[in-house]
Amino acid sequence: MSQPDPNDIAFARMNAVQPEWIGLRRLGDLPGLDRRVVLHAGPPFDRFAAIPAALRNSLSNIVRREGWAVDQGQALTLLESGDVVIEPAQNHGVYVPLAGAAGPSTMLIEVADRASGRSAFSPINEGMVHCTRLGILHEDLIAHLRWLDDILAPWISERLGQAPLPLFPLLKQAIAHEDDCHSRTIAGSEALVAALLAIKPAGTGDGQLAAFLHGAPAFALNVWMATCGLIASAAAGVAGSDLVTHAGGNGVHFGYHLAGNPGHWHLVPAPAIRGDVGAGFAQSAPLPALGDSAIVDVLGLGGQILATAAPVRAALAAHLPADATTRPATFLHGVLDGFGALAATDAAKVRATNTGPIILLGIIDGHGRFGRVGGGCVVGDDKTFPN
Structure with a gap:
């Protein structure tokens, strides 16, 4: 009798995943991450000097957002000395776009497969103006990151707490409207926002939140990243x-x-x-x-x-x-x-x-x-x- 093809076994595990957006979680609440650590995209760096300036900017922005440093110079000193540890996000089931970064206070999208109990995570998409993924410094960026974590995240969590979102129907809808789900995520972003608002419409005091979501055509990207990460990693x-x-x-x-x-x-x-x-x-x-x-x-x-x-x-x-x-x-x-x-x-x-x-x-x-x-x-x- 021939042995099963390992790739067929691995793919079957991927194919069994049924991703749902179930809520948001603080990165520091994930196992082993309640410490002075900042996560970045891709594989690990072998030394601090190898990190491009754009990524150093993002890492230092997160150190400042966490309140561990008062300015970029102090933040970079903490990072270079190892007082704040730098690790690959994917080592922890987290997926970060471009030059982005995340720290213990960062609120993460949680996409889960109920059957297996597994989850994958990604930061909330930061919008189109103040973004760690761009690798730049800006005086308003730290405040924006705190707004995402402290204001937008609870607004989304309130809705997902009532009705988690099955993601394959929304993903299919996005593809049918010519999204590739990476560089173009316009239809997917609109579908996700509409689904959240269908659970609970925006209130009279939600104007800033609604304006942000409707002005964030890449909002879906981070959801799709966590979704694809959850599916692919099922084969590990x-x-x-x-x-x-x-x-x-x-x-x-x-x-x-x-x-x-x-x-x-x-x-x-x-x-x-x-x-x-x-x-x-x-x-x-x-x-x-x-x-x-x-x-x-x-x-x-x-x-x-x-x-x-x-x-x-x-x-x-x-x-x-x-x-x-x-x-x-x-x-x-x-x-x-x-x-x-x-x-x-x-x-x-x-x-x-x-x-x-x-x-x-x-x-x-x-x-x-x-x-x-x-x-x-x-x-x-x-x-x-x-x-």
């Missing part, structure tokens, strides 16, 4: 499986985990992003692949559903490979029932065919001065997912 621990369970970049390295080797970061130099930098940012220093949002693409969304995301395909036409709409069938393992599309990157297939996922990414200025300076993609190959 299946011996012999080459399916990717975690993935992300830190601006220096790109890293991933395989189901058959849980907890181990496989590292490669962060690949450059194919894309356009805005005309006003000639003095920027564009970082290579950055952010935990890569998990969306390696699971099968983002750059893998460009066939149904015409606006994204048109915007990136100059930078996409000729096989952009057909290549997913080369390396994705099977059809995920939850969103009815191919899913789960098989690293062995990527190596065998030299064809890997298209990962859609924003381009961040590494100097930490200009924030997001453009957008584009990484085209995966055997150098992105080597042995």
Whole structure:
């Protein structure tokens, strides 16, 4: 009798997940995180000096938000000395976009699978103005982070406490409206906000909250990141499986985990992003692949559903490979029932065919001065997912 294929076993575990947005949790309430720690995207850094300036800005912003330092200089001193520990978010089941960061006070979206009792997390999307994900310093950013945690989070929690949101129906709705669920999340954001308001409409004093949510077209991204992270990580621990369970970049390295080797970061130099930098940012220093949002693409969304995301395909036409709409069938393992599309990157297939996922990414200025300076993609190959 032939033995079951480890990748089939791993994929079945992914396919069994039924993600629901059940609430929000403080990062410091997660196991082992009630301490002086700041989380970042992608794999770990081997030394503080390797951290790009943009990410240092975000880490220092969180240290200041926590009240551990009064200014950036003091914050950087605490980080460099190790008095505040710096760790990869995905090591704790948390997914952080771009140059973002999170600390113990950060309120996290919790997406859960009731059958298994597992959860995955991501910070609330910060909107379009004051964002740690941009890697910049701004005098109003600390206050905005506290507003997200202290005002917006309880408003959302009140609604989810009455009725958790099953996410596959909303994800399918977003895809049907040409979202790729990574670089374009407009329809998904509208659907999530509408679902929250359907549970309990905005009150007379909720104008600022409603205005923020309706003006945050990337609001859904963090929900989709936690959703994809929850699904992909369900396969962790299946011996012999080459399916990717975690993935992300830190601006220096790109890293991933395989189901058959849980907890181990496989590292490669962060690949450059194919894309356009805005005309006003000639003095920027564009970082290579950055952010935990890569998990969306390696699971099968983002750059893998460009066939149904015409606006994204048109915007990136100059930078996409000729096989952009057909290549997913080369390396994705099977059809995920939850969103009815191919899913789960098989690293062995990527190596065998030299064809890997298209990962859609924003381009961040590494100097930490200009924030997001453009957008584009990484085209995966055997150098992105080597042995």
